[in-house]
Structure formats: structure tokens, C-alpha cells
Amino acid sequence: MPDDKLIWPARLHHLNLTSEDPQPLVDWYSRALMMEPRGIAKGETWLRGKDRHLIISDGPKGGLKYAAYTLENEAQLIRLRNHIREKDIAVYPSPSPLMEDSAFMIADPDGNQFVLGICRETAVTPQMLPGxxxxxxxxxxxxxxxxxxxxxxxxxxxxxxxxxxxxxxxxxxxxxxxxxxxxxxxxxxxxxxxxxxxxxxxxxxxxxxxxxxxxxxxxxxxxxxxxxxxxxxxxxxxxxxxxxxxxxxxxxxxxxxxxxxxxxxxxxxxxxxxxxxxxx
Ligand SMILES: [Fe+2]
The missing domain is CATH 3.10.180.10 (2,3-Dihydroxybiphenyl 1,2-Dioxygenase, domain 1)
Incomplete structure (x- = not known):
């Protein structure tokens, strides 16, 4: 029954890490994980790699603003959102620039935030170590x-x-x-x-x-x-x-x-x- 599968199938697509001092962290990921930094907003940098994406934002050291999962298609996303609403869980707009406009965000009981959506197509980046x-x-x-x-x-x-x-x-x-x-x-x-x-x-x-x-x-x-x-x-x-x-x-x-x-x-x-x- 497809309706029972909810988030299945989905993959982790990107994370938004927070840092009190973002630039050294951006420099670390550029070097260590071979990612390409791009400023996307004030205080926010997108680190792009082959099949791996991070956003680093101003905020507490060691914090995670959200984890973003990409689903298979819009129909699955709508079914999941309807299920979440039926359970009386609050649904918020997605803050992620890497997701299509239909994406949304929820918070779990610990306050961890999850973006659910369909990832936008991104240009192919140069070959680097797989990960x-x-x-x-x-x-x-x-x-x-x-x-x-x-x-x-x-x-x-x-x-x-x-x-x-x-x-x-x-x-x-x-x-x-x-x-x-x-x-x-x-x-x-x-x-x-x-x-x-x-x-x-x-x-x-x-x-x-x-x-x-x-x-x-x-x-x-x-x-x-x-x-x-x-x-x-x-x-x-x-x-x-x-x-x-x-x-x-x-x-x-x-x-x-x-x-x-x-x-x-x-x-x-x-x-x-x-x-x-x-x-x-
Ligand atoms: Fe692990």
C-alpha cells in the first residue's frame, strides 16, 4: 500500500549547520570534504559537492538548523504532508533554498527540524572523492x-x-x-x-x-x-x-x-x- 509508506523512499539531501564563526568552518569543508562554497544569503553559505550539500549559517556552534530529506515525487510529498496534518503536527514553510517550493518543515519532540521536499536540480560539480x-x-x-x-x-x-x-x-x-x-x-x-x-x-x-x-x-x-x-x-x-x-x-x-x-x-x-x- 503506497499510502503506508510515507517517507519511503527518501534520502538525506543536505544539512544546515550553524556556527558562531562560519568562515573557518566553510574553509574546513571546502578543503576537507572538497566542497565548493557559494554565498546564498547574508550569513549563509552553500557548500556544494558531488552528491553532498551543506549550508552553514550564523548561529550556535555545533547546532543543526535542519536536516533536509528529498522524496521521490510531488505525489509522495503531498501524501506525507496530509498524513502529518492529520496527526495535528504543525507544518512550516521550508527555509531551504535547495528544495522546490512545495517543500515544508516540521519539528520533532526534541525540536530537531526536518525539511521534507523535492531537491532542486543542481549543476554537476567537478569530480572529487565519492561520498x-x-x-x-x-x-x-x-x-x-x-x-x-x-x-x-x-x-x-x-x-x-x-x-x-x-x-x-x-x-x-x-x-x-x-x-x-x-x-x-x-x-x-x-x-x-x-x-x-x-x-x-x-x-x-x-x-x-x-x-x-x-x-x-x-x-x-x-x-x-x-x-x-x-x-x-x-x-x-x-x-x-x-x-x-x-x-x-x-x-x-x-x-x-x-x-x-x-x-x-x-x-x-x-x-x-x-x-x-x-x-x-
Ligand atoms: Fe554513522
Whole structure:
């Protein structure tokens, strides 16, 4: 039933990061993620890369103004908007210049803002290391409330759930198309952005990204490793403001119908190859 699929299929298209000092952050992404900066408004810069887009705005350091997902077509977007309105969730105009005019924005119970729309066509940019913006992960103090919202209001499908031995959930990975997760939610002592990730095409790309970061004198902060949940290869670096930026490859593909899987909250769940960075 297409009406049951809501956000399926959709992909993360861009993020709007905020910074108290945007220019060094723009310079960092231009160099480190090989993105082309373009001023689009006062205090707002669009960083354009091949299959990856960011907007950097004036605002709090480490903040995320919104995450924007692009849907398959206008009919799907209308069905999703109608469903959201039926649930009495407020719908706001989209602030994103990278989306068609039909896009709209909602806020989840933590105040994280999501733009849903159809991305505008953008000119092809020069070839660079592959890495399509693929998922974003939020920290929350109330994981069950956030997972319930994103499941029932937007229609994200739960892939992997990580639990303590006592059954308490510490992480949930959710998908909006066959890729294992395009949204993650981690239990933490505060709310906000945890990290975001660009998916490259192979292990060799991870090697090339590592060499590229080395050339930029940007140290790898976690990895190389392979996540248990999602089974993707990964490395992490930190940007100029301390935001965590992941490059991954080989993320698992799941069907729409596939039932959630459970993992124990332990190091191997986050890194099959070695030590993990456990947020809680
Ligand atoms: Fe990730």
C-alpha cells in the first residue's frame, strides 16, 4: 500500500549547520570534504559537492538548523504532508533554498527540524572523492519518544535497536529507503546533533579519504572500523567546530518489510573490529 509508506523512499539531501564563526568552518569543508562554497544569503553559505550539500549559517556552534530529506515525487510529498496534518503536527514553510517550493518543515519532540521536499536540480560539480550525504544521527534524553515520532509521523522503518541487558534502548537506526539507516537516534545526556555521514562506494574510497585527510593534516578520530549495526566500514574526523563527520562504505540494504533486529549495548555493536565510542 503506497499510502503506508510515507517517507519511503527518501534520502538525506543536505544539512544546515550553524556556527558562531562560519568562515573557518566553510574553509574546513571546502578543503576537507572538497566542497565548493557559494554565498546564498547574508550569513549563509552553500557548500556544494558531488552528491553532498551543506549550508552553514550564523548561529550556535555545533547546532543543526535542519536536516533536509528529498522524496521521490510531488505525489509522495503531498501524501506525507496530509498524513502529518492529520496527526495535528504543525507544518512550516521550508527555509531551504535547495528544495522546490512545495517543500515544508516540521519539528520533532526534541525540536530537531526536518525539511521534507523535492531537491532542486543542481549543476554537476567537478569530480572529487565519492561520498553521498547519507545519514544523520541525533542525541536525545528520551529515545522512545523520538523513535515513536519518526516511525508514526514520518514513517521511518526501524532497522537495528541497541539495548542494555536490562532492555533499555541506547540506540535506534531507522531507514527511509533500502539503505540500513538514514536517521539514527542515540541515548545521551543532552539533545542535538551527534554526527553525520557520507557514504562512499568501496573500501578503497575509505583508504583514499584517509590519505586525503592525512594530506590535510586532519587526524582520524575513530576507525577505521566496521559497524555491527549497519555493517558499514567507517572513519570519523572532527570539523573545525568539533562536529563529528563520518565517511562510510558498504552500508547494508534492507527491504521495506524487514523486521527490526536487536543488538546488545557493547563495543562490538558499534565497531566489530575494535574499540567503540559509547555515548552513554
Ligand atoms: Fe554513522
Amino acid at each position: 553521498r550525504l547519507q545519514h544523520v544521527v541525533f542525541r536525545t534524553t528520551d529515545i522512545s519518544r523520538l523513535v515513536a515520532f519518526h516511525s508514526s509521523i514520518l514513517g521511518f522503518r526501524v532497522s537495528d535497536v541497541v539495548k542494555e541487558e536490562n532492555g533499555e534502548v541506547t540506540a535506534t537506526f531507522m531507514r527511509s529507503d533500502p539503505e540500513h539507516h538514514s536517521l539514527g537516534i542515540f541515548r545521551a545526556s543532552e539533545t542535538g546533533l551527534d554526527h553525520f555521514c557520507s557514504e562512499s562506494t568501496s573500501w578503497n574510497d575509505i583508504r583514499d579519504w584517509g590519505d586525503h585527510f592525512a594530506g590535510c593534516q586532519i587526524p582520524i578520530t575513530w576507525g577505521a572500523g566496521r559497524h555491527g549495526a549497519g555493517n558499514n566500514l567507517f572513519i570519523f574526523v572532527a570539523d573545525q567546530d568539533g562536529n563529528n563527520v563520518e565517511i562510510s562504505a558498504e552500508i547494508e540494504h534492507w527491504t521495506f518489510e524487514q523486521e527490526p533486529r536487536e543488538w546488545l549495548h557493547e563495543q562490538r555493536t558499534l565497531n566489530l573490529w575494535g574499540s567503540a565510542w559509547l555515548r552513554s
